[in-house]
Amino acid sequence: MLRVLFAGLLVLAAAPAGAQYKVSEIVAKGGQVMNAEQIRAELAGKTLAGTTETGFQIEIELRRDGTTGGMVYSPRGQASGVSGRWTVNAKNQVCGETTFLAWGHTVKRCNWYWKVGDEYYATNSRTDDEAAEKFVECLMSGGKECDGGFSVSKRTVKK
Numbered sequence: 001m002l003r004v005l006f007a008g009l010l011v012l013a014a015a016p017a018g019a020q021y022k023v024s025e026i027v028a029k030g031g032q033v034m035n036a037e038q039i040r041a042e043l044a045g046k047t048l049a050g051t052t053e054t055g056f057q058i059e060i061e062l063r064r065d066g067t068t069g070g071m072v073y074s075p076r077g078q079a080s081g082v083s084g085r086w087t088v089n090a091k092n093q094v095c096g097e098t099t100f101l102a103w104g105h106t107v108k109r110c111n112w113y114w115k116v117g118d119e120y121y122a123t124n125s126r127t128d129d130e131a132a133e134k135f136v137e138c139l140m141s142g143g144k145e146c147d148g149g150f151s152v153s154k155r156t157v158k159k
Contacts, residue, residue: 021121021154024128031116033126036088039113043094043120047158050122059158060098062086068096078102094122113155120155 034042047061047070055075060068060082068084080102089095095110111122 022128023123023125023130026114026116026121026123029116031114031121033092034113034115035092038115039088039092039094042115043113043157048120048122048155049158050153050155052153060096062094068098072100120157122153122155 043062045062045064047059049057049059051057057073058070059072060070062068066085066087068082068086070082071079072082073079080100082098082100084096084098084106086094086096089110091110091112093110093112095108097106097108099106109124111124112126114121114123
């Protein structure tokens, strides 16, 4: 039952919770996509915290050895530890396979990380148009094509 609830909440991105941003807003603020060297220097060994487009609160550590750990809290207050692996691909995306221990659910996802001053953002698209296109694909497929490509969320980096 929790697996179904969790999967359903991931699909409900049409009703975002929390502050949402557009890629164009990040670019207008001077945001740049981080490259692999920047990601490894600034994010490896740190805990990333923030709210997803579906309202989940996350705190995930990107460990230097390529593993992840942390906690996720659902909008309904349910908590789960997380574990998994992360890498940086040839497109300079942070890709992870994360297992939510309480629900036994695994999510595979790649994000570009943007830096604006001391702020970080995670996106699955490089433009607003691409984000909108992926959002429509998600809705039209009944959730089957939802890869989070329409998400843009702010991340706090904890030491």
